[in-house]
Amino acid sequence: MGGPMAANLLKAGHTVIGYDAQPAALEKLGAAGGKAADSVAAVTADADVVITMLPDSPHVEEVILGAGGVLENANPGLLLIDMSTIRPDTSIKVAEEATARGVRALDAPVSGGEKGAIDGVLSIMVGGEEDVFTAALPILEVLGKTIVHVGPSGAGQTVKAANQLVVGGTYALVAEAIVLLEASGVDAGRGLDVLAGGLAGSRILELKRESMVARQFAPGFRIDLHHKDMGIALAAAREAGVALPVTGLIAQLIAAAKAQGYGSLDHSVLLKVLENVSGRTSA
Template sequence: MSKIGFIGLGIMGRPMAGHLLDAGHQVTTVARPRGLDEGLAAKGMKELASPKAVAEQAEIIITMVPDTPDVEEVLFGENGVIEGLQPGTLVIDMSSIAPVPTQEFAQRIAKAGGEYVDAPVSGGEGGAINAALTIMVGATQEGFVRAQPILEIMGKTITHVGDHGAGQTCKVANQIVVALTIEAVAEGLLFASRAGADVAKVREALLGGLAQSKILDVHGERMIKRTFDPGFRIRLHQKDLNLALTSARAFNLALPGTANAQQLFQACAANGGADWDHAGILRALEKLADHEIGE
């Protein structure tokens, strides 16, 4: 069994770390003011004072934090991972961050004697809880081989996409597809409701045809039941689409659907919905239509 440092115990990170503990690994994390989750503590997780302290005791470091600056701070900030990094340590970043800084982080970790892997995930809270995440990996072949047994504890579909940064590029593409599909489901259900149809029956019918998707299944149900607790927060999806649009400008690439979805998320945020589940994009469309589904 391995000694693993897991930094980032949010909605996704908590169950992911729990699976590693259940598999018999020794897992430490960085102490937080509100204390360690009782369930993780009961499974044997220990707290240490800083990322540096975690790195000093770990063979593998996993980060699962919100954004690029957060990863940089954990790895390279004061008392960061790099200050305690042991030779040969495997550093796996499972956050969703920008591809170009990811390549830079990989170079810095390699120079310090470690092996870097970017391994962002898709599947949301349910995928994390059920150890059924899709994991998109950017790494050397050696790094992928080393990381794969650990990733398989947390995920169901693990794909080595390419070298450093390729995992993050794949995740940005994923978030484009997810955002536009959620918007499409919301528009379809809103249209059906405004036309007077039973949206639950419409969704049931659509699930049997070409429009069938996991998003129609999971997020369509959220929309109908109006359960907008996250899940995956709108503000985090905004961050991912910002990565897409910033990169698109650098590539001289037009992504009109992505830009539109970002504006609808921004409308949600402007109405107090930054922490709604991203299925809450429906609410922005409902405001434009002056109609709520089910009315």
């Protein structure tokens, strides 16, 4: 996700200096016109804006709060936009420590997948102070199409958790529809074409129905990451004191996908899990 987002910032005329633990990512950044740094400190030292896009809460804590991290090397007034999908409490902690160091922080997780990142049409849900959101908006508008300030620090992550439970549930139901159609002798491709044009229509049906019917599960967004995100959603539900029974079921299906060896595949591979439950096989 971070690679195409950096490329769009470069296309918009921004100077982008990046760091990644994977050398291949830095090579792509250089090919797009960006500059590669050899550490988080080197990225942060002279930056006006730092954007982080990392897999999980421990990575964010290490990169932002840890020794040699962003806050340790930030100049006062730095605008820090964490676009990772992590626990709300981690985002709150980051914002509190950032404020103590004179750094303005936002949590701004995204939805839209790799294609949305490439096309610059991500949905971005932003938590933090209103004035900081306003300052960040010109940057965010390069990366996304739907950009909404949803509340104080951590609120962006709560909205992203809600997003992930809806996405997971929709994938599961589309998968069940395919299993039902095919088991009944109905052409699943044609059936989903009809569903996509009616009340059952969704962005997932629009973008993924053909690849799901064809059993093409190259990521995309990996099951491993969605498994992590469902844990965040369930933890948020406990914190809020609410019961989300359907979310619990979807989390178990995604956990089953991981357990069945599909962790590196796209989350649409829930179709394989539901085929397995029904004792059906596909090519």
